[in-house]
Amino acid sequence: MERAAQKLLSERRVVKVHVRELGLTLYLAYGAKFDKLYLLIPGRFCSCFSFFFSAFLRRTASQCVHLAALSLAKDAQLPAVEVSLEDFRNKIFPLIFRGLLS
Numbered sequence: 001m002e003r004a005a006q007k008l009l010s011e012r013r014v015v016k017v018h019v020r021e022l023g024l025t026l027y028l029a030y031g032a033k034f035d036k037l038y039l040l041i042p043g044r045f046c047s048c049f050s051f052f053f054s055a056f057l058r059r060t061a062s063q064c065v066h067l068a069a070l071s072l073a074k075d076a077q078l079p080a081v082e083v084s085l086e087d088f089r090n091k092i093f094p095l096i097f098r099g100l101l102s
């Protein structure tokens, strides 16, 4: 798990997105093809299937690889972007929604 988590970080798939109008910072992880995003609550929740199935339903793991990567990373090392609420709604939210459907 740690190796996979390190790989995720080296591929810069775990990112921090600050939504300007909301004054809110979200942690997100890209899927392998960068075509979907998972929403993370550090140490608690990830919107990926693996978290839902293994951690939440079956309790065979305490976290998914995205949460593991986030807990390994130093906050300042994560790629960070700042977006407007409109950009969040149009570009980022659809990718989070796509992450929920797969």
Ligand SMILES: [Zn+2]
Pocket (backbone or CB within 6 Å): 038, 046, 047, 048, 049, 050, 051, 064, 065, 066, 067
């Ligand atoms: Zn996950």
